[in-house]
Amino acid sequence: MRRRRGYPSPCASPCSPSIRAGTSTRTCTYRRTNEIPRGVSLPQAPSTGEQPSICRPIPPSGLRHPLPVASPIFDPLRNSSVMAATAFLLVVSVIALSVITLVFPDLFGNLTGPPLPPGPRPKLLAGNVHQVPRVEPWKTYADWAKKYGQIFLLRVFGQKIIVLNSHSAVADLLESRTSIYSDRPRVWMYKELIGRKLAVFSISSENPRFRIYRKLLKSGLSSRANQEYLPLLYRETKTLLRNLKEYPDQFISHARRNAAAIILEIAYGWQVNSNDDYFVSLMEESFKLHAEIVRPGRWLVDAYPILRFVPSWFPGGGFHKQAEIYRGQFARIDQIPHAWAKEQLHSGTYTPSFTSRYMLKEDGSAPSDEEEDIIKWTSSALYVGGADTTVSVLTSFFLLMALHPESQKRAQDEIQRVVGMSRLPTADDSDRLPYVRALILEILRWCPVAPLGLPHSVTRDDVYDGYRIPKGATVYANIWALSRDPEVYPNPSTFDPERFLPAPNGTLTQMDPRKFVFGFGARVCPGAQFAELSLFVSIARILGTFDVAKPVDEHGREVEPKVEFTTTVTSHPKPFECRITPRAQALEQGVFDE
Numbered sequence: 001m002r003r004r005r006g007y008p009s010p011c012a013s014p015c016s017p018s019i020r021a022g023t024s025t026r027t028c029t030y031r032r033t034n035e036i037p038r039g040v041s042l043p044q045a046p047s048t049g050e051q052p053s054i055c056r057p058i059p060p061s062g063l064r065h066p067l068p069v070a071s072p073i074f075d076p077l078r079n080s081s082v083m084a085a086t087a088f089l090l091v092v093s094v095i096a097l098s099v100i101t102l103v104f105p106d107l108f109g110n111l112t113g114p115p116l117p118p119g120p121r122p123k124l125l126a127g128n129v130h131q132v133p134r135v136e137p138w139k140t141y142a143d144w145a146k147k148y149g150q151i152f153l154l155r156v157f158g159q160k161i162i163v164l165n166s167h168s169a170v171a172d173l174l175e176s177r178t179s180i181y182s183d184r185p186r187v188w189m190y191k192e193l194i195g196r197k198l199a200v201f202s203i204s205s206e207n208p209r210f211r212i213y214r215k216l217l218k219s220g221l222s223s224r225a226n227q228e229y230l231p232l233l234y235r236e237t238k239t240l241l242r243n244l245k246e247y248p249d250q251f252i253s254h255a256r257r258n259a260a261a262i263i264l265e266i267a268y269g270w271q272v273n274s275n276d277d278y279f280v281s282l283m284e285e286s287f288k289l290h291a292e293i294v295r296p297g298r299w300l301v302d303a304y305p306i307l308r309f310v311p312s313w314f315p316g317g318g319f320h321k322q323a324e325i326y327r328g329q330f331a332r333i334d335q336i337p338h339a340w341a342k343e344q345l346h347s348g349t350y351t352p353s354f355t356s357r358y359m360l361k362e363d364g365s366a367p368s369d370e371e372e373d374i375i376k377w378t379s380s381a382l383y384v385g386g387a388d389t390t391v392s393v394l395t396s397f398f399l400l401m402a403l404h405p406e407s408q409k410r411a412q413d414e415i416q417r418v419v420g421m422s423r424l425p426t427a428d429d430s431d432r433l434p435y436v437r438a439l440i441l442e443i444l445r446w447c448p449v450a451p452l453g454l455p456h457s458v459t460r461d462d463v464y465d466g467y468r469i470p471k472g473a474t475v476y477a478n479i480w481a482l483s484r485d486p487e488v489y490p491n492p493s494t495f496d497p498e499r500f501l502p503a504p505n506g507t508l509t510q511m512d513p514r515k516f517v518f519g520f521g522a523r524v525c526p527g528a529q530f531a532e533l534s535l536f537v538s539i540a541r542i543l544g545t546f547d548v549a550k551p552v553d554e555h556g557r558e559v560e561p562k563v564e565f566t567t568t569v570t571s572h573p574k575p576f577e578c579r580i581t582p583r584a585q586a587l588e589q590g591v592f593d594e
């Protein structure tokens, strides 16, 4: 204990007054053991002759305490009121600090460094969750960007979400600083509890497997590999054309079947032979499950990860059992196609596929469990990444052709002039069909498949444009806002394929939308080239053989289809009607019978 100086000199012991006053030559038999702070009144000496506690007998020299013995009056550990006050102060400070951090979550960060980006004012606990629109939020975000700036911040249950709305911010962060902006956010229910954290779309960029996945996908979907898939693309588009001719109203189902058949054969060597194919239904089930699980706000444990420690038997812990059920369902979906492909390899009669390419190692050895697991995850990523996205573009294509007959006519004329009607267009015709290529680019721009892309996450604190981007923040690129940037695309809301017709020197005068619709940096879509090829073959062939028009009512008058999109990660046009009729020349030439 710290000793205080300057206590009142007279000793308070019951010695004679002269000794206490310090005027006697005799010494005090009691040693002062502690100083008396100002304002402390000393107890009167009791009549029994007992010494007041302030003085203690001096022990024989050998037994002296090495340190002065603390007086109880200054020993808070022995004083219950001081202890209670200290504890009370502590509790109050902790509560005050917690409230301050809840109300001003970034107070300390903002005091010590650059501020967080601005954004709509959050509410206590829930943050901005009530302001995030349920329908096409990307449009509201584009408006907010005008108010708060090209990068703004949202808080959703304590999670910081940064939305980038300009080409420069996206290029500067997601492209140039890709080494720290390529992680995926931690989603407790889907990734941790259901066990999907090793899936290609979810895996952390810090996990060593991430690079292996990317390498396999890159070589499995390279332009050389894509050439090998051409016969499959031609075969499946013929089936698509035949189905469209037979049941034109079911054009979306035909597009789905087409995408599924192509991807299942590429991934596993599985050939889809009927409209109610088992593997296709499995994959559809996986999409439904995924959409059901990742619906924002579905799981409290995602908002408050601490809840993961609540045992399953405890009230509110039911999500553990649900996670177990989902885990089993996903395991089945992942396992069945892979096991089938493996069995085909063992039997010796198999269709070459992504799975066969990597399962059959060059040195003839069997892949290790780890290698097989990697192949399983990457094969299933082809379906997850490739099926729904191409369906979305094909559906938008039908909608936009019905809405813009002049663009459709121009593309059809180009095909007729370059390819003729005696055969179907092929990938080799691509260079000679610039308007068809421009039309596809304009579809990709006008209704981007993933209007908010996929969420990225930052692995280190960063500063951009004077704002702090904290480690762990989720970063979205508002792809829709990029596609509507009037500085980059004059009259951005107008559907105009001409904007992507190359100049005489072969370059595009407006920004190529492939620079952003396929994502960014180390996470950029590995299937982009394959998607372009497959879309070109399907769209050029449909344009060459069908007319797409608005539906008509009972009086034969054209009805305007509604232009609305689903608010899902991969956005689709909401159901609409259109008339799809085979072109006379195509029928005459018998292209459907090939």
Ligand code: HEM
Pocket: 200, 201, 202, 217, 221, 381, 382, 383, 385, 386, 387, 389, 390, 393, 449, 450, 453, 454, 455, 517, 518, 519, 520, 521, 522, 523, 524, 525, 526, 527, 528, 530, 531
């Ligand atoms: C028009 C068609 C497509 C579009 C617009 C598209 C768009 C995207 C986007 C925006 C991402 C997220 C990138 C990011 O996080 O920054 C992505 C990721 C991915 N795409 Fe595509 N995609 C398409 C077709 C395909 C196809 C055909 C395949 C495979 C056959 C595929 C496989 C993948 C995979 C595996 C990923 C995950 C990459 C990762 O997380 O590391 N995609 N795609």
